[in-house]
Amino acid sequence: MSLKSMKPLARAPLLHVSVQESLRAYISDNGLKPGTPLPAESDLANQLGVSRNSLREGIKALESVGVLESRRGIGIFVKAFSFEPLLDNLAYGLGGALRQIEEVIEIRRTLEVGLIGKTVEMIGGDDIAELRATVDRMRVHAERGQSFADEDQLFHTLLFRCQNNETLARLIDVFWLAFYKASDFVNLDNVDPVATWRDHAAIVDAIEARDVAEAQKRLDRHYHGISRVIAANKKSANMGGAQ
Template structure:
């Protein structure tokens, strides 16, 4: 498919290459700009986006900001990131996939707690399922992520990236695309809260210890232990959030 020039992409009188106005978190604005273009039909299924570097220049934002926005849209299934091949609009029905973003932009401290309450119920169920069906390949990958966290627990950025990948891998290992998609949506919605918490060394170290307990259960293929370990992990994260906000 021939890629259109960025100047040809306009929605509501706004072009993709119109600089981002920083009234919200910049990554949220990048997400919204891409979503608006998809909703308006300016970006269509299968179409390739400009490169990460080009998007950063077009929008006048940093490459890490673009990377964060693209990853968020990928987690929600709106975009597909093909390593070495670029970023494409998903072939799935975009309209059905964009609804979670309406809730995302309305998150506040109160419903952030409710979000973690949902994860406390949801992710232990996933962990129990995964314990009985995880592949050796996924198990090895999870262990590598945990090993990276153990090797440098003081690096908040490394922890964040490996933490996101750890939970994403667990969801995919469920073997159920619907369970995985819902779980990724919940994780994405809670990412900003997690970023704040993960700056705290004590919170990171507790999460790493939690991941060790989860991995021990997965290695043992023990569904009950995996469910219990994941539930405690989610409770620990929610409690840390409450302590950090004083709620």
């Protein structure tokens, strides 16, 4: 296959940024798929009219955002799309900013409540049984006063698995993981795990009854519970600052 070449770059102060833009355009213009190797570094540098050091800076930047990957001794390859770079930046960007965490939760709430109706219509008995088993494990942890983050993540994954929407599944994972990674920066401990377990059980009850309105209401109520945790931490942070 004959590939389109790249034009030599002007010597800009941020040359590596121009290298990144040109490499992105090269991938797009040539319709390169994940796993496709790029030409050798020397060839790319010649096409762009830049040094190999400038080229490598641009490549490293694209590796950091998941566009390219270098395989030692083999070459540079187009990487399959991943939400991981977004997740890392999102969790870091949230930091201790409770307002931004609230906004992420609101997006997640809107997404899940809006799509739960489709789950009610599509979900099968096997997925409902898995949801029940997950809720049962939540109950065991809750009654011991323990957290159940793993079960919580699995629960929300199972809620939408029947829709066979890979992008939706990844987005839900991104928002869930961003929230829990943000707990590295601020205290987001659940003070009432029993209430949270009951929220999840009520969601499954509504889904099994094929009651869309009730499922939406229960899921929405669950997110209001998360918002109360954040609000309590806001109040605590404000009181601490006033001391």
